[in-house]
Amino acid sequence: MTLLKNLAVTVLVGIVLLILSYRIGSFRDYELAEVAAYVTAVGGLTMLVGISGQISIGHGAFMFIGAYVAALLLQHLHWPVSLLIIAAAAACAAAGGIVGLAAARLRGPYLAGATLMLAVALPEIAGRYQGVFGGDQGLDINVTVPASLGANFQLTQWLAWVSCLAALITLLLLANLMRSRVGRSWRAVRDDEVAAALSGLNVARLQIMAFVVSAACAGVGGALLAIVLANVSPGTFTLTLSIALLTAAVLGGLGSLAGAVWGTLLFVFVPSFLTNVAQSHGLNSSASSSVPIAAYGVVLIVVMLVFPAGIQGAVRRLLGIAAPAAGAPLNVLRRQAPAPDPKEKTTTALVGTAPPEKGKGTT
């Protein structure tokens, strides 16, 4: 039943977007495609952080992998778009599995640090192997409109279709997964690893799996972004992107796919909207380029203060819908690293008391 209902809603949204794509003009089509690409990645990330309780500041790196896999396959093997996206997802799932192996052993700030390293280091590969990845200039990725749509069909509209379709399918799969037995297990692990393990759940395997799924989503997002931008270059996949993705997930409301959409809209549109406002008020270009950054910061602070459960949390409250049974997902970020092993607790205690003793000794 859940599956059927989700499917119906997805089809409905798809139809709305399809109609929309005819009515909004080329540039809005392009923006629609871009937003759909980011939503895919943010959706996977919000699942990872909000549902499975792991953090990643490195999802830009998975988008990087997805984008380059798509670009290379198109350039050398001329694969069709659908296969490019699937291949990008598969490659990122594999990469996510490897990162997940490490992630399952790391907690809190250590996991954040490890994924941060990934975001910083991976795009450098493109500069090291210029022959394959084209260095700073990157690779061109030119998708053409299928001939069956006619010669005058706008490329941007076609890209919007591809991007929205891929995003909707990904979100549908994610929504079902999050409501399934796996999703419930992730929540159990997130809330209390010890209790989950005692209930017979394989904590490490579940955590790796969450990373695999989430990375695959980022891979799809990366491939879509590459197709939409018509170019992949390392400058696109900076640390800023990784942090922006996480910001979008948190702003929208962790663990909520609708929240992922809200958050993405905020980070895609608020800065450019503020720039337009600043420019139309006659600020000179250096001021009108700095003011939006400051104003964006203010928006982020205000949203987090006013809607601590993210925008989707606020929407739920407004519409009187109960929050998901899983509780406030934001706790994930505040929660201290759990100590499933009693031995670890003793070590922490020992370390905690050590410095004063040392101090006594030296004085």
Add this chain to the structure above:
Amino acid sequence: MKRSRTMKIAPVAGLAAIAMLAAACGSGGGSSSTASGSNAKPGASAPGITASSITIGSTQPLTGPAAPGYSEISQASEAYFQYVNAHGGVFGRKINYIVKNDQYNPSVTSTMTRQLVLNDNVFADFDALGTPTHLAVAPFLNSEKVPDIFVASGCECWNAPSTWPQTFGWQLDYVREGKILGNYVKTKFPGQKVGIFYQNDEFGLDGVKGLSYELPAKSIVAKEPYDATNTAVGPAVAKLKASGAQVVVSFSIPAFTALLKLNALGLSFNPTLVVSDVGSDAITLGGLLQAFAAQSHKKVIGNQLTQGIITDGYLPSLGTVSTNTWLQLFQKIHTQYISKLPFDGNVEYGMAVAYSFLQAMEKAGKNPTRADLLTAIQGGISEGAAVSPYAYSSTNHLGATGAYMGTIENGVLVQQGPVLITDTSPTGAITSDTTPQPPAPASGIPTP
């Protein structure tokens, strides 16, 4: 249980749809109209051109790592256009210059350029800055047949008339510059060992290509690349020292010229330093040297460290403001519109390239189409604010063809010898440009 779960998904997905709708209408004013030449009003001969205005766009790094210095360029161009608008415009049309901040990030460049073309309906993309950033959008601009003129980068790659007919460079390309610097080193320091320090991208590689056309292979004892993202150039400088290089030629941006100089000082390594134009603006460089030295709690005087650096210039030296009519014109506009900015090489660049745009527009005629603009540029643009003639033709889309050599003395580039012009081929000769630079029109507006 099952029911309650499905209940939650429905509104969530519905909201997603609304959100997407909001996305589509996001920053307002979405219009799908595209101006067409045939049934347009009189005077509106092309997208972005009305009876009273010409709308052009650009992407520039106004914030982010590339912003210091470079953010002045579009402000200087804008000041020049304001000046022209106040004096009658181009065939009575005022220039409306839309500058988008791409933060030197290619993905932002992609979005901003599409906004300029698809939403703002610009007539042309003018002086978009940066090699990696602009490479991301050149295919798009060409497929949309939008004039992509005077890219602010010396990459030889803009010269691709058959694949990118819409794209034109403007400033002296790095291959020509490499040849001119290499030729200078070969003649002035014969038999000396030469080390090359270069940025590991098209900028540095094109420069090294030009150098290798001129310098004998056996005289080059070391080639050390650096990445623009990694400021630890110590090992590279140590290798240059170990190679015994007596002359170091540097294709670097200002920050890395400063790092090269400071690291060499630390190693008591004092080769003759030859730096490309991009990395040698004396005012920028002096400031950076002082700032970097201060970070390690050392006090240096910028002008002392830049003293004697050999470089080239394709625009008139700022030291000649008392005699050069172009610099006098630029300084007048600078004082009137952007007096808060320093009057440095970036401001000079922004105004000089704006002047070339006006030349092209005047030449394109009273009611120009986009094709007219391309034909005008391919027909050749007469020498203006740059010290050498432009190379534009139907088979060549590069701009300035030459530069003079000079040394930095007391923080000012002093020209030595004539303007040297050449081509981008390995064997093309380097000759003196004997025709003097024409004076600037008193009005600041070119005549067609």
